[in-house]
Structures are given as C-alpha cells and as structure tokens.
Amino acid sequence: MRKLFKSCYALDQKCYEQYGLNEDILMEHAARGMAEYIKGRFEEGASVLIVSGPGNNGADGIVLARQLFGAYEVHLYMPFGVKSPMARLQLERVQKLGISLCDEPKEADVIVDALFGAGLNRRLDEATQQLLHRLNALNGFKLACDVPTGVGSDGRLMPFAFDADVTITMGALKESLYLDESKDMVGEIVCTDLGVSRERYEDQSDTFVLDASDLQLPIRTAASTHKGTFGHAAVFCGEKEGAGIIAGMAASRFGAGLTTLIVHEKVSQPPFLMHTTVVPSSATALAIGMGLGAHFDQEFLDKYVIKSHLPIVLDADAFYSKELLGILEQNEREVVITPHPKEFSVLWSQINGEEISVDEIQCNRFEMVRKFNARYPHVTLLLKGANMLIMQEERLYINPLGTSVLSKGGSGDVLSGLIAALLAQGYTGLEAAIQGSLTLTLAAQNYKGASYAILPTDLIDAIQYLEMSQK
Numbered sequence: 028m029r030k031l032f033k034s035c036y037a038l039d040q041k042c043y044e045q046y047g048l049n050e051d052i053l054m055e056h057a058a059r060g061m062a063e064y065i066k067g068r069f070e071e072g073a074s075v076l077i078v079s080g081p082g083n084n085g086a087d088g089i090v091l092a093r094q095l096f097g098a099y100e101v102h103l104y105m106p107f108g109v110k111s112p113m114a115r116l117q118l119e120r121v122q123k124l125g126i127s128l129c130d131e132p133k134e135a136d137v138i139v140d141a142l143f144g145a146g147l148n149r150r151l152d153e154a155t156q157q158l159l160h161r162l163n164a165l166n167g168f169k170l171a172c173d174v175p176t177g178v179g180s181d182g183r184l185m186p187f188a189f190d191a192d193v194t195i196t197m198g199a200l201k202e203s204l205y206l207d208e209s210k211d212m213v214g215e216i217v218c219t220d221l222g223v224s225r226e227r228y229e230d231q232s233d234t235f236v237l238d239a240s241d242l243q244l245p246i247r248t249a250a251s252t253h254k255g256t257f258g259h260a261a262v263f264c265g266e267k268e269g270a271g272i273i274a275g276m277a278a279s280r281f282g283a284g285l286t287t288l289i290v291h292e293k294v295s296q297p298p299f300l301m302h303t304t305v306v307p308s309s310a311t312a313l314a315i316g317m318g319l320g321a322h323f324d325q326e327f328l329d330k331y332v333i334k335s336h337l338p339i340v341l342d343a344d345a346f347y348s349k350e351l352l353g354i355l356e357q358n359e360r361e362v363v364i365t366p367h368p369k370e371f372s373v374l375w376s377q378i379n380g381e382e383i384s385v386d387e388i389q390c391n392r393f394e395m396v397r398k399f400n401a402r403y404p405h406v407t408l409l410l411k412g413a414n415m416l417i418m419q420e421e422r423l424y425i426n427p428l429g430t431s432v433l434s435k436g437g438s439g440d441v442l443s444g445l446i447a448a449l450l451a452q453g454y455t456g457l458e459a460a461i462q463g464s465l466t467l468t469l470a471a472q473n474y475k476g477a478s479y480a481i482l483p484t485d486l487i488d489a490i491q492y493l494e495m496s497q498k
C-alpha cells in the first residue's frame with residue numbers, strides 16, 4: 028500500500044528547508060520523470076506536443092521540452108504566456124537552446140498537458156475549455172503533468188478536463204487523483220520522485236492507496252481443523268431473497284465454515300447453504316440489509332440483531348432503519364457498513380437530520396468519510412464507488428482496483444458476503460472490509476468474459492482462483 032496526501036505543499040517545503048534543495052532541482056526531476064516515461068514508450072524522433080500554462084505546472088512542461096529537444100521532435104505551445112518566475116526562467120533557457128514556440132496545437136505522437144496542475148484555483152474559462160476540447164480530440168498518447176488540467180486540487184472536475192492516458196504525478200500521490208469523478212480522466216497514475224527518494228520526500232500520512240499485493244486471502248494453514256474452526260456466517264434473507272442468497276454464496280465461497288440464511292419461509296437457496304428462522308447459537312457473524320425490505324418485525328430484529336454482540340455487516344436497506352442504525356452506537360462491537368453514495372445520503376440524513384445530495388457526496392467523498400469517522404471512529408465505513416473508500420479510527424484506505432465490470436446489481440451483495448465470511452473467521456472489521464473489497468475488485472479483474480456480461484455468480488466463481496493468480 029502507498030501513502031496518499033491532500034497536497035504536497037508541505038512536502039516540497041521540507042525539501043527546501045531540510046534538504047537544501049530548491050524549486051529548480053525539484054522541477055528538473057519532475058520533468059525527468061516525464062521524459063523517462065516518454066523515452067520508455069516512444070522511439071527517438073517521435074513528435075511531442077507540450078502545452079504549457081503560465082505557472083509552475085507549465086514550467087515543468089518547458090523543462091521537459093528542453094530535456095527532449097534534439098532527440099525528439101518537440102513542439103512547445105504556450106497559449107497563456109508565463110506568469111511564475113520559474114516559468115519565465117525556464118522559457119529563457121529553452122529559447123537559448125533554440126526552441127521556438129508554435130502558434131497552435133498540432134497532432135503529435137505524444138500530447139503533454141502542462142497547463143494547470145496543483146495551482147488550479149478557479150473555473151476554466153471558455154477559451155481553456157475549447158483548448159482542452161481540441162487537445163482531447165487529438166489522436167496522440169496523452170500525458171498529464173502532475174494532475175490533468177481540469178481536475179481541481181479538491182478533486183472537483185471542472186466542466187471540462189484533459190483526458191489523460193497517463194498522469195505522471197510529482198513527488199507523492201494526491202487525493203484529487205482518486206476521486207470517482209477523476210477516474211476517467213487520470214488514466215494510469217505514475218509517481219515520480221523529485222530528487223530525493225519517496226521515503227524521504229513523504230511524511231506521515233493516515234491515508235493509503237491499496238494495491239493488489241495487499242490482498243491476504245483466508246488461506247488455511249492448520250491441518251487439525253473442522254468446519255467450526257472457520258466460523259458461521261448468518262445472512263438475513265429478506266423480501267428480495269436473491270440478494271441474501273448471493274451474499275450467502277459469497278460467504279461460503281470465501282471460507283466461512285458454515286453459512287446459514289435467516290429466513291421467514293423456505294427460499295430456493297443452493298444445497299450447500301442452510302436456512303433457519305432464528306439466528307443459530309453457533310453464529311459468529313451477521314450480515315443484514317441486502318434485499319431486506321420490511322421482512323422482519325421490530326421485535327425479531329431487536330432480539331437477533333440489535334441486542335446481539337456478534338460482528339455485523341450492515342448494507343442496503345439497513346440504512347433506512349433508524350433502529351438498525353442504533354448499532355452504530357455500540358462501541359464494543361465490530362461493525363462494518365457498506366453504503367453506496369445514495370445509501371450514504373440516506374444514512375447521513377438518518378443520523379444527522381441533514382440532507383446531502385449524492386452529487387455533494389461524490390464531490391466530497393474523502394471529506395464525508397472523514398466526517399462520519401469523526402463521529403463513529405470505531406465503525407468501519409466502506410463507501411462504495413468507482414474507488415471504494417474504507418475508514419476506521421482515523422485511517423483511510425482507498426481501493427482503486429475496481430472496474431465498470433462491477434456496475435451490475437448483485438456486486439454489492441457479493442461484497443457483503445465476503446466481509447461477513449471474514450468477520451465470521453475472526454478478522455477485525457477493518458481487515459474484513461479491506462480484504463473483502465480487494466477480493467471483489469481482483470475477482471472482477473480476473474473475469475475473462477465481456478465487460479458487460481458478468482453475473483454475481485461469476486464473481487463468486489472467480490474468487491476460487493485468486494489464490495492461484497496470486498502465486
């Protein structure tokens with residue numbers, strides 16, 4: 028897993044004050060990171076259009092032009108002139124080298140966006156939007172310097188943004204690159220160092236990006252075991268019984284020794300799942316909310332869910348029930364909640380009486396998750412989305428490994444089942460949420476069918492092969 032930062036301003040300051048570096052050195056390395064990437068992908072002689080803005084993001088682009096000039100066919104386009112002292116200095120240097128500016132953007136093998144980076148501080152005007160439109164329409168490979176123009180430092184997408192194939196980000200990873208809204212624009216994210224190693228550049232952080240290598244499957248190592256060794260997941264099956272059945276199948280596939288569906292009446296579950304009308308005394312974890320509706324009366328929920336001490340996953344319809352949300356106050360219990368943004372909006376209104384739209388949540392995903400955590404630090408919140416956010420006790424993890432393959436009814440039910448399986452096997456809420464989410468996304472990546480075709484059962488099937496694909 029890698030550290031993530033809101034902004035790199037303080038980290039740059041540390042380079043100046045503690046390591047005696049200066050802007051010039053940092054910039055030279057920023058550009059070198061981009062140059063190395065281009066050299067690794069494109070033969071000498073390839074054409075590179077660099078579109079530079081007036082600030083230090085533009086200055087990075089000008090330095091790149093200098094570093095590539097001679098070996099590559101460099102076109103430097105600077106539609107807004109220079110404003111920052113570093114941009115002015117870098118422009119003087121390239122002019123001495125004989126690089127002249129071009130009058131308009133033109134097709135090239137590589138298109139570099141160095142218009143605005145971390146300093147974007149207001150809406151892009153019409154002319155800049157038009158320019159981005161033109162750049163996005165070019166066929167060349169698109170590289171964004173630090174942050175694609177149009178992705179604000181708070182992660183909000185302007186009406187228009189550069190559509191990068193790769194973003195070479197400077198020094199450390201930034202939160203703005205990992206908002207759902209940015210996911211289509213940033214492309215691959217590559218972090219380059221700025222003259223000191225990543226370890227020396229970065230400070231403490233309580234925010235992390237998860238990698239595939241963080242996956243730890245519930246692999247069985249002991250030999251003298253029986254099914255009770257691996258816990259008993261009890262999954263509530265409500266009005267839409269399919270949701271509970273999918274979650275139960277995922278729980279069984281992910282290693283719960285036993286899985287029981289809690290039902291009112293017989294459901295058409297697969298033969299390896301049991302069903303009962305009460306929670307079995309051997310249960311070690313509960314999952315409730317998927318397709319629940321108003322299936323169980325309050326007395327039943329009170330007895331078997333709210334007054335239970337068992338670790339629990341709350342999902343979907345659970346967020347519409349003030350009584351079930353009372354579980355959030357149970358400080359001694361392992362509680363994982365897995366809302367998607369609409370459910371988070373409902374949850375927020377239930378716990379705070381404050382209405383917040385899905386759009387507002389999506390623009391402020393990190394902030395909203397942190398606000399929730401400030402109130403319920405012991406609860407593990409997993410906010411679903413293109414990049415899932417997971418937070419407990421002031422530590423925030425982001426899983427960027429999901430794909431649109433997962434945008435299909437039932438994927439979230441699989442996730443609840445995976446988390447319930449791990450809770451049943453004794454994982455903490457945080458570990459269960461992290462590992463369940465990694466498993467869901469990696470199973471989706473391993474799916475070999477067409478991107479539109481997956482079924483929740485395909486995801487569940489893919490889980491059995493993760494162990495082999497990890498080796």
Ligand SMILES: NC(=O)C1=CN([C@@H]2O[C@H](COP(=O)(O)OP(=O)(O)OC[C@H]3O[C@@H](n4cnc5c(N)ncnc54)[C@H](OP(=O)(O)O)[C@@H]3O)[C@@H](O)[C@H]2O)[C@@H](O)CC1
Pocket residue numbers: 039050053054057080081082083084085087110111142143144145146147148149150151152155172173174197221
């Ligand atoms: N230690 C360092 O400094 C390092 C910095 N590095 C690089 O510097 C980048 C940050 O540079 P930066 O701070 O100069 O900001 P940048 O993104 O160029 O934008 C500011 C300029 O844009 C303008 N402007 C803003 N919004 C606008 C809008 N909507 N529409 C129009 N104009 C707008 C703004 O104008 P003003 O507000 O002053 O009127 C100002 O002129 C960073 O992303 C990285 O690439 C690396 O080299 C590593 C070391």
Ligand SMILES: Nc1ncnc2c1ncn2[C@@H]1O[C@H](COP(=O)(O)OP(=O)(O)O)[C@@H](O)[C@H]1O
Pocket residue numbers: 343367411412413414415428429430431432433434435436437438439440441442467
């Ligand atoms: N485009 C996407 N990229 C990454 N993950 C996605 C994408 N679309 C959906 N997901 C993931 O799939 C799951 C869908 O959950 P949810 O909407 O609750 O489904 P359901 O309730 O129908 O089972 C979530 O974990 C979400 O993060």
